[in-house]
Amino acid sequence: MCLGSMTNSLKTYQGQCHCGAVQFEFSAPETVDVTDCNCSLCRMTGYEHVFVEEADLRFLSGRDQLVSYKFGTKTADHLFCGTCGIKPLYRPRSHPGAWSVNARCVDGLNVARRIGFDGQNWDESIGGLHKSLET
Template sequence: MLKTYQGSCHCGEVRFEADLDLTQSSFRCNCSICRRNRFWPAVAKEDGFRLLTGEDYLTEYLFNTKKNQHFFCKVCGVRAFGVGNDTPIGRMYGVNIGCLEGVTEEELSNVPITYVDGMNDRQEPPQYFSHL
C-alpha cells in the first residue's frame, strides 16, 4: 500500500516526499556506484516524488550510459535519491530508504530486498550479495 514518506539528506538542505510501498521490493545492486555508496532504493513512480527544498544544493553525476541521474547534496554528500530514465516502468525515482524519516528499525528490517547484478548488467542476483 502506498504511503507518503518525508525524507532528507543528512544536513537537511535537501528535503523531499515520496509515495512508496515498503511492502514491495527495494533493491541492492553491486554496480560500481551503488556498491561504493551503499545506495538502497525504493521505487517511486514519476508522479510519486516531490522535491520540497534544496534543488540548489543538489549536484548531478552521470556516468557510463548517462541514462540515470545520480543526485548528491553539495553540503553533506548524501545521495537521497536518483532518477532512472530508462526503466521497465518508464521514468522513476530511486529513493534512498536510509533517508526516510519516521521509519522504525523494525520496519526497515522487514523491507523486502531484490539483489541485482548491476556489475554485469543482469537483473538476477549476483553470486555473492550478503555484503550489499
C-alpha cells in the same frame, strides 16, 4: 506508487540528505521492496533503491542544491547534495521516468523484501530485476 511493492494502503514517507538541505516526500505502500545493487557506485556508497513513480515524489526543499554526476552510458542522473555530499535520490537508467530513492535516507520504511540486482552486469540483469519487481 512505489514500483515493485506489495499492494496495500499508501503512506507518505519523508526523506532528506544528511544536512537537511534536500528534503522530499513520496507516496508508497506501507511495505516496500528495496533493491540492493552491486554496481561500483552503489557498492561503494551503500545505496539501497526504492523505485518511486515520478508523479508520486515531491521536493519540499533543496532541489536546486543537487549536483549531477553521470558515468558509463550517462543515462542515469546521480544526484548528490552540494552541501553534505549524500545521494538521497536519483534518476535511474533502469526505470526511466521514475525516481530511485535511497532507503537509507528515509525514516520508517517497512521493507517487504530485498531484491538483489547484479549491476556489475547491468545489460544481462535488467530483465530479471523488472520481473522481480512485477511479482
